[in-house]
Amino acid sequence: MKRITLGSQSPRRRELLALLDYDFTIEVREIEEIFPDDLEANEVAEYLAKLKASAFSDIDENQIIITADTVVLLDDEILGKPKDKAEAKRMLTSLSNRSHVVVSGVCIKSKYKTSSFSSKTKVFFKELKNSEIDYYINTYKPFDKAGSYGIQEWIGAIGITKIEGSYFNVVGLPIHQLNDQLLTGSF
C-alpha cells in the first residue's frame, strides 16, 4: 500500500484512522473553510473535505492524502464550532430532547485519482438539564467541536440515548467506508 497522509489536526481522527492498523503521517495545510451559499447543508462536509484535499497539489505517486470534515445538522441548519459559552449553550439547548444528524465527509486523493463520499448518523439526545449543559461547557470547553459536543465525552455518556448509523462517523471519520475505499478504490 502507498504511504498515507492524514490531512487533519483532529486528535480524534488520528485515533480513528489508527484503528485501521495502517501506518500514516499527519500533515495539515491551512485553508479557509468557506462553501457556496447555495450548497445543500448535507453536502457541506464532503465539499469541505474536498477543499482541504485541494491544498495538496504536489503529491508523489506513492502517496495517498485523506482529508475530512464533520458537520452537525439540526433540520437543515448547520451547527458549527461555538465561539463562546453563550453560543455553546444555545446549541446544546437546541439539541436537547430530539434527534439531529451528523455528516462526515471524506476525500481520498492520490496523484492519479480523487474520490469523496459522506456518511450520515442520526443522534438522539435526552432532555438535557441546564445544570448538565453548564457543567459540560465549563468542564470540557467544547469550542473546537461542531455542535458544541463530543459524543465520546461526558455529555455523550450521560445525554445520548441512541444513535442510528456509525458511531465512528459521529466522532469524525466513517472508517469502515474509508477502509473499503482504500482497499478497492485503486488509488
Place this chain on the structure above:
Amino acid sequence: MKRITLGSQSPRRRELLALLDYDFTIEVREIEEIFPDDLEANEVAEYLAKLKASAFSDIDENQIIITADTVVLLDDEILGKPKDKAEAKRMLTSLSNRSHVVVSGVCIKSKYKTSSFSSKTKVFFKELKNSEIDYYINTYKPFDKAGSYGIQEWIGAIGITKIEGSYFNVVGLPIHQLNDQLLTGSF
C-alpha cells in the same frame, strides 16, 4: 453521593464508568457465571449482573456497588467468550453480513436497595472476508470478548456498518441509563 464500587475487572467498563466523572474504586468478587436453562436469552445479562452483585453482601450504608454483564445474541443463541481460534472463527463467520443484538445488564446495589435493568443495541456487520477474520483473531486475540469481537477494535472499525441504540452499551455498559439511575434511584 455515596462511594461507588465497580464490581468488574473489565478495563472497558472502567473507562466507560470514568466517562461519568464520578470517583469510584474497583473490587471484583469471583462468582460462577451460571444461569437457569429456562431463562430467556435476552434476560441472561441482567440475571448475571444481579448474580455478580449478590457476592457483595457486606455493603456499608455509604456504598453503592455496580455490576454488569454483556451478552451477544444471534437470533436467540448466546455467543459467549470463544475458547479457541476455531470457535472465534465460527462466531465471527456467523455474525458476518447480518445484524445481531448486544444486551448489557446492570445491577446497582446499596445497603437499602437493589435495582437492575438491561439495554439492547442492534449491530450490523458487513460481509467479513476470511482473511479479515483470520487477521483479527491472530492479531487481537478476542478470547475475553463475548461474541469474539470488540466494537472499539480493528474488526469494529472495518466491519461494523451501523448500530441502532447505544454504542457504549455494546462496549459493555449502558452509561446514560446507569447515570439516570444513580441520580434518581435513591440508593
